Amino acid sequence: MNLTFTQEQEMMRKMVRDFAAIDVAPFIEKMEKGEFPREILRKMGGLGLMGIPVPEQYGGAEMDFTSYIIAINELSKVSATMGVILSVHTSVGTNPILYFGTEEQKQKYVPKLAAGEYLGAFCLTEPSAGSDAASMKSRAVRDGDHFVINGSKVFITNGGEADVYIVFAKTNPELGAKGVSAFIVEKDTSGLVIGKDEKKMGLHGSRTVQLTFEDMRVPAENLLGAEGEGFKIAMANLDAGRIGIAAQALGIAEAALSAATEYAKQRHQFGKPIAAQQGIAFKLADMATNVEAARLLVYRAADLRGQGLKCGMEASIAKLFTTRTAVEVATEAIQVFGGYGYTEDYPVERYFRDAKVTEIYEGTSEIQRIVISKHL
Numbered sequence: 001m002n003l004t005f006t007q008e009q010e011m012m013r014k015m016v017r018d019f020a021a022i023d024v025a026p027f028i029e030k031m032e033k034g035e036f037p038r039e040i041l042r043k044m045g046g047l048g049l050m051g052i053p054v055p056e057q058y059g060g061a062e063m064d065f066t067s068y069i070i071a072i073n074e075l076s077k078v079s080a081t082m083g084v085i086l087s088v089h090t091s092v093g094t095n096p097i098l099y100f101g102t103e104e105q106k107q108k109y110v111p112k113l114a115a116g117e118y119l120g121a122f123c124l125t126e127p128s129a130g131s132d133a134a135s136m137k138s139r140a141v142r143d144g145d146h147f148v149i150n151g152s153k154v155f156i157t158n159g160g161e162a163d164v165y166i167v168f169a170k171t172n173p174e175l176g177a178k179g180v181s182a183f184i185v186e187k188d189t190s191g192l193v194i195g196k197d198e199k200k201m202g203l204h205g206s207r208t209v210q211l212t213f214e215d216m217r218v219p220a221e222n223l224l225g226a227e228g229e230g231f232k233i234a235m236a237n238l239d240a241g242r243i244g245i246a247a248q249a250l251g252i253a254e255a256a257l258s259a260a261t262e263y264a265k266q267r268h269q270f271g272k273p274i275a276a277q278q279g280i281a282f283k284l285a286d287m288a289t290n291v292e293a294a295r296l297l298v299y300r301a302a303d304l305r306g307q308g309l310k311c312g313m314e315a316s317i318a319k320l321f322t323t324r325t326a327v328e329v330a331t332e333a334i335q336v337f338g339g340y341g342y343t344e345d346y347p348v349e350r351y352f353r354d355a356k357v358t359e360i361y362e363g364t365s366e367i368q369r370i371v372i373s374k375h376l
């Protein structure tokens with residue numbers, strides 16, 4: 001295993017770091033008030049960041065998977081909102097079409113997604129089917145050259161903003177997971193109703209909505225993969241998606257550690273910087289140790305995925321450990337800042353609010369433990 005990044009990967013890191021400092025950081029205040037970062041996404045499309053691992057023949061940058069993970073990691077150090085938008089758009093919004101689509105579907109959708117002209121979303125979760133995704137109730141019935149889909153979805157990241165939705169519904173309810181099919185649904189499809197915007201604890205610039213399908217008519221040619229293959233498509237793309245969320249959590253943890261360290265060097269109490277007090281110094285040392293371990297797990301999983309090797313267990317381990325680390329490190333960073341850390345004058349309270357959901361979406365920590373233990 002190579003533990004150093006290539007020159008190209010380092011160039012990606014620098015490019016995204018500069019972009020985040022110049023273009024993303026000034027927009028954080030607006031995102032915190034709920035504004036969706038359309039303009040930033042447009043610029044990211046221009047820089048090739050909306051299709052980093054997508055082959056050139058479909059309009060992407062055709063860079064390796066690790067470079068893509070570096071981009072999420074660097075963006076998330078500045079804005080975890082940008083990290084999740086990019087991760088969902090690419091891992092579960094674009095890749096299902098790239099890996100399971102017909103040539104026609106790839107030609108039609110992937111270049112626009114890779115250019116950032118289209119934004120992608122992934123519609124698996126339902127009001128009564130979260131962790132138990134196979135128990136979904138949405139139903140797709142064939143009607144001539146269309147499927148008619150009825151049902152509802154919740155917590156759809158990028159929902160309302162996305163142009164393309166990967167929708168999962170049952171074509172054969174008796175077959176459980178094997179009765180689930182996947183569909184590519186365009187935003188102006190009749191019967192696709194965008195519902196309530198969730199008011200969330202964090203990630204305020206990222207839209208999360210409910211969706212209803214009311215006799216939604218989807219052309220049969222938009223069936224993704226074979227009928228009954230939907231659950232496999234969802235799971236296979238979530239493997240890589242979970243590495244993206246782990247990279248997002250890593251970015252938050254790194255940002256929290258860095259803010260806490262800088263503050264501890266400047267803040268004086270009892271006649272010396274609090275960084276020189278053992279209680280704080282040891283706290284920072286523990287935070288740094290966990291961040292380093294998380295970084296190795298994230299890039300190890302990314303490296304396996306990039307080589308096309310199996311990475312389901314490694315992705316779940318990386319997500320489980322890194323998301324916990326993000327919550328713990330953000331919590332400790334607030335502690336280092338004391339009362340100031342609890343105010344909006346410093347970013348650590350935002351890191352804390354943004355970190356929590358990483359332990360929930362794309363499979364809760366409990367689900368990651370199920371996946372890991374099944375592999376064991």
Ligand code: CAA
Pocket residue numbers: 088092122124125130131132133134155156157177231232235236238239312361362363364367370371
């Ligand atoms: N890759 C390919 N196929 C897979 C797979 C994988 N990683 N995992 C499972 N499958 C296949 C299995 O092989 C099986 O097929 P066979 O019978 O032919 O072997 C089929 O799928 C069913 O598998 P299971 O019996 O293991 O399924 P299960 O019902 O027990 O569920 C689970 C397994 C791991 C708990 C799964 O339901 C799960 O991951 N749940 C969490 C759902 C989730 O992550 N939701 C996230 C929502 S998306 C999101 O949050 C995005 C966002 O907007 C931020």
